[in-house]
Amino acid sequence: DTGVSQNPRHKITKRGQNVTFRCDPISEHNRLYWYRQTLGQGPEFLTYFQNEAQLEKSRLLSDRFSAERPKGSFSTLEIQRTEQGDSAMYLCASRGDTQYFGPGTRLTVL
Amino acid sequence: GEDVEQSLFLSVREGDSSVINCTYTDSSSTYLYWYKQEPGAGLQLLTYIFSNMDMKQDQRLTVLLNKKDKHLSLRIADTQTGDSAIYFCAESIPGGYQKVTFGTGTKLQVIP
Numbered sequence: 001d002t003g004v005s006q007n008p009r010h011k012i013t014k015r016g017q018n019v020t021f022r023c024d025p026i027s028e029h030n031r032l033y034w035y036r037q038t039l040g041q042g043p044e045f046l047t048y049f050q051n052e053a054q055l056e057k058s059r060l061l062s063d064r065f066s067a068e069r070p071k072g073s074f075s076t077l078e079i080q081r082t083e084q085g086d087s088a089m090y091l092c093a094s095r096g097d098t099q100y101f102g103p104g105t106r107l108t109v110l
Numbered sequence: 111g112e113d114v115e116q117s118l119f120l121s122v123r124e125g126d127s128s129v130i131n132c133t134y135t136d137s138s139s140t141y142l143y144w145y146k147q148e149p150g151a152g153l154q155l156l157t158y159i160f161s162n163m164d165m166k167q168d169q170r171l172t173v174l175l176n177k178k179d180k181h182l183s184l185r186i187a188d189t190q191t192g193d194s195a196i197y198f199c200a201e202s203i204p205g206g207y208q209k210v211t212f213g214t215g216t217k218l219q220v221i222p
Contacts, residue, residue, distance in 0.1 A: 006152075033209065042114075042198050042212030043153070056207045091152060098141065099202075099210055103152040 004102035025094030037089040114213035128186040132199030139201040
């Protein structure tokens with residue numbers, strides 16, 4: 001499969017725990033994006049990487065959120081001290097001629 | 111600013127045409143997209159149009175862009191039950207990172 005992949009697909013955690021998600025973009029794409037989608041809404045932009053550099057962060061990305069792309073290939077998104085309001089689908093996308101999305105990681109915070 | 115609006119719901123009979131409408135506010139948009147999302151799944155890029163085009167056709171899909179009115183539509187010919195999903199209109203604007211701004215989505219229900 002040469003598309004964007006994300007792991008895990010589902011994560012259930014208790015409030016206050018830390019979680020980490022992984023995104024593997026399409027291999028030749030150097031641009032990578034994270035979005036968050038809550039129920040009944042379209043995806044909202046969180047952050048953007050070009051190669052390993054994080055070039056843009058949304059104000060939605062609080063201090064509890066951190067994203068990395070250490071070698072300019074896969075990326076991780078970590079949420080510390082999760083809150084119930086963090087429950088959402090977290091989508092990763094990579095861009096060549098246009099943007100392609102992964103299947104998402106659905107986070108449920110109990 | 112960036113704002114993309116869509117109607118929330120559309121119901122059509124199988125075999126009819128569906129037309130999903132979208133309005134956007136940023137006149138500097140370069141690309142306009144239609145994505146499809148099935149329940150529990152990620153977003154599938156259906157088609158996109160450059161802002162200097164008026165129309166794009168791809169098999170059963172026709173995209174119309176009225177740049178003056180900032181109006182985008184997606185027509186699905188011969189709608190099938192498998193077309194039932196949420197359809198998102200989205201725009202990207204020129205700039206360093208070309209983020210995509212999405213509408214809230216239109217839920218298409220196809221009645222057999």
